[in-house]
Amino acid sequence: MIIDDEKVICDACAQILSGEGCLVETSCEGATGLKKVDDFKPDIVFVDLKMPGISGMEVLEEIRKKDKNIVSIVITGYATIESAVESMKKGAFDFLPKPFNPDELKIIARRALEKRRVSLEAERLREEKEKMRQNFIALVSHELRTPLVAVMQYLEVFAGGVAGAISQEQAKIVNRMKIRLNELLGLIDRWLKLSRIEELKLKEGFEDFSLSSAIEEVVNLVK
Numbered sequence: 494m495i496i497d498d499e500k501v502i503c504d505a506c507a508q509i510l511s512g513e514g515c516l517v518e519t520s521c522e523g524a525t526g527l528k529k530v531d532d533f534k535p536d537i538v539f540v541d542l543k544m545p546g547i548s549g550m551e552v553l554e555e556i557r558k559k560d561k562n563i564v565s566i567v568i569t570g571y572a573t574i575e576s577a578v579e580s581m582k583k584g585a586f587d588f589l590p591k592p593f594n595p596d597e598l599k600i601i602a603r604r605a606l607e608k609r610r611v612s613l614e615a616e617r618l619r620e621e622k623e624k625m626r627q628n629f630i631a632l633v634s635h636e637l638r639t640p641l642v643a644v645m646q647y648l649e650v651f652a653g654g655v656a657g658a659i660s661q662e663q664a665k666i667v668n669r670m671k672i673r674l675n676e677l678l679g680l681i682d683r684w685l686k687l688s689r690i691e692e693l694k695l696k697e698g699f700e701d702f703s704l705s706s707a708i709e710e711v712v713n714l715v716k
Contacts, residue, residue: 494535495519496526496552497568498544502591506539509595510602523547527555535563537605539589542569542576550583557584562612564605568593630688638681645674 495506495517503519510517518533520526524547530538538556542549553565567580570591577588586608589601651659652667659667 494526494529494533494538496521496523496538496544496549497541498522499541502541502568506598509598513599513602515602523549523552526552527559530556530559530563534560536609537564537566537602539566539568540585542567542580543571550579553580553583553585562609562616564609564612566601566605626688630685633681634685638678638685641674641678641681645671645678648674 495503496519497503497506498521500521503521507517507519518529518535520529523544526538526540527547540549540552540556544552549567549569553567556563556565561584564586565584566587566589567576567585568589568591569576580588586605587601589597648667648671652664652671
């Protein structure tokens, strides 16, 4: 998708990318462009920074809120280090300075599509891993622990003589079985507890890292 207040840019980019097999939508203003993002659901969006009404920076920020996997690329004739840093803070993947030729547009579009493919694949793998973890916890909890608890209850009933008196030797065997079952149940409970603790630690351990802030710090150091 192309969002640029210059219709000639929108039309030219659409023609070039359509020739590469892309389905392209365009908008000459930010507000309309954001509405089309909702309807069109693009993989990548080229955004001009200098537009009347909603600025390109605001458009970038809103796109990231709508779908963090949409790859945004800034197209502008006024690129500076400051605007590059600010754009990256808003979620921009790369810059395409004006004027640009068709090959430059095609190259950056391919890179953006690859970035989106990798991001979606990584997200799918994370979801699959979490689903497998949850399924394994459910397996341990319900398919292993629940039957063992039931066996323990039957042993309690048997040891209590409800089904008839048992011999001293039988009582010893039942007691040994209960000890082993308690050990196994304790092991399962500790594993389940550890799994939940590790999940909490993993969530707490994630911290937001701003690449744009790091770049800004480096820029300030070399000034």
